[in-house]
Amino acid sequence: MxxxxxxxxxxxxxxxxxxxxxxxxxxxxxxxxxxxxxxxxxxxxxxxxxxxxxxxxxxxxxxxxxxxxxxxxxxxxxxxxxxxxxxxxxxxxxxxxxxxxxxxxxxxxxxxxxxxxxxxxxxxxxxxxxxxxxxxxxxxxxxxxxxxxxxxxxxxxxxxxxxxxxxxTYQSYLEFSEKTDYFSTIAAKAYYSSGKRASIWNLIWNPSWAFFKSYVIRLGILDGKNGFIICKETGRITYLKYLKLRDLQKKDKENS
Missing domain, CATH: 3.90.550.10 (Spore Coat Polysaccharide Biosynthesis Protein SpsA; Chain A)
Structure with missing residues (x-):
């Protein structure tokens, strides 16, 4: 055994x-x-x-x-x-x-x-x-x-x-929001280190699709208010990681 x-x-x-x-x-x-x-x-x-x-x-x-x-x-x-x-x-x-x-x-x-x-x-x-x-x-x-x-x-x-x-997982909306900010920073740095780059299109399309997919296609709407909060944060973390990635790109360009 x-x-x-x-x-x-x-x-x-x-x-x-x-x-x-x-x-x-x-x-x-x-x-x-x-x-x-x-x-x-x-x-x-x-x-x-x-x-x-x-x-x-x-x-x-x-x-x-x-x-x-x-x-x-x-x-x-x-x-x-x-x-x-x-x-x-x-x-x-x-x-x-x-x-x-x-x-x-x-x-x-x-x-x-x-x-x-x-x-x-x-x-x-x-x-x-x-x-x-x-x-x-x-x-x-x-x-x-x-x-x-x-x-x-x-x-x-x-x-x-x-x-x-x-x-x-998170036991308050504030905790969830804070972790979204924290994890988006880690993700942006990891993306940048791996050579990934973000365009304006990523800031517009990716967060919108992330929210729509989780809330509509995968039925987050059926989980009520908390389902909406979760799907909203899914879109927000996607937006933030690409926004922070673009900030890293900008700083790199300014220092080059």
Whole structure:
């Protein structure tokens, strides 16, 4: 029977980390927490559980998660963020894998809670994530802060597990707005470093399409007021990352 490592990265997750750990403790054979020197009670809460607690200065989302993978004792990984947990059904699905691991990796749907409401539409559900995988055959990639697990062999077959990753997202509109500003800055810098550039057309079309797609095509309208807020912020973060990218382009041109 194979053994599983639960791997988590954290920074100031005292609000959610206990639910995350409780959902993992009877499923995996070890829990590894890589913490970016939290200033709240995250470390104290983790120490109440049987975890391997590693402190590491934040390297970037992709880099930090790949570092966390390297700290695990076992190759078969269940990867969560500190504000995520496994539903009961997903716990049972993962336990079954210990005696019946077939694929190189497994998707699970992520179910997002926003301001106390479980969001069932827009781009937020089913928010399919590859979070159970063999680390020898996969790694975290993408463009920060949009990290995702990618298998080395693109033709690999991937399974889909029953149950949900329960994600406790923003619990106030102000928190959501502040994170939109924060993540758009990271995304703009990552785009710029990768050589991507933005035009005026990107400022007009991309945010409009992002809102329309999530609110109309993917039925965010059915989630009521919070659905509108989510889709509006989807459009706003798209606008801000291209606006900030254009600012970086302008500064580079002025300094050249």
């Amino acid at each position: 194979l053994k599983l490592s639960g791997v988590i990265i954290t920074f100031n997750e005292e609000r959610n980390i206990e639910k995350c750990l409780q959902s993992l403790e009877n499923v995996v054979d070890e829990i590894v927490v890589v913490d970016s020197f939290s200033t709240d009670n995250t470390k104290a809460i983790c120490k109440r559980y049987n975890v391997k607690f590693v402190e590491q200065n934040f390297l970037g989302y992709i880099e930090q998660k790949n570092f966390a993978l390297s700290q695990a004792s076992y190759n078969h990984i269940v990867s969560l963020d500190g504000d995520e947990s496994l539903s009961k059904i997903l716990q049972e699905s993962i336990l079954d894998l210990k005696s019946n691991w077939t694929f190189d990796g497994y998707y699970a749907n992520r179910f997002n809670n926003f301001c106390g409401q479980w969001i069932k539409h827009s781009d937020w559900y089913p928010n399919k994530k590859l979070r159970v995988f063999d680390r020898r055959k996969a790694e975290w990639k993408g463009i920060n802060p949009h990290d995702n697990v990618q298998l080395h062999n693109t033709s690999s077959n991937i399974g889909h597990l029953k149950g949900d990753i329960l994600h406790l």
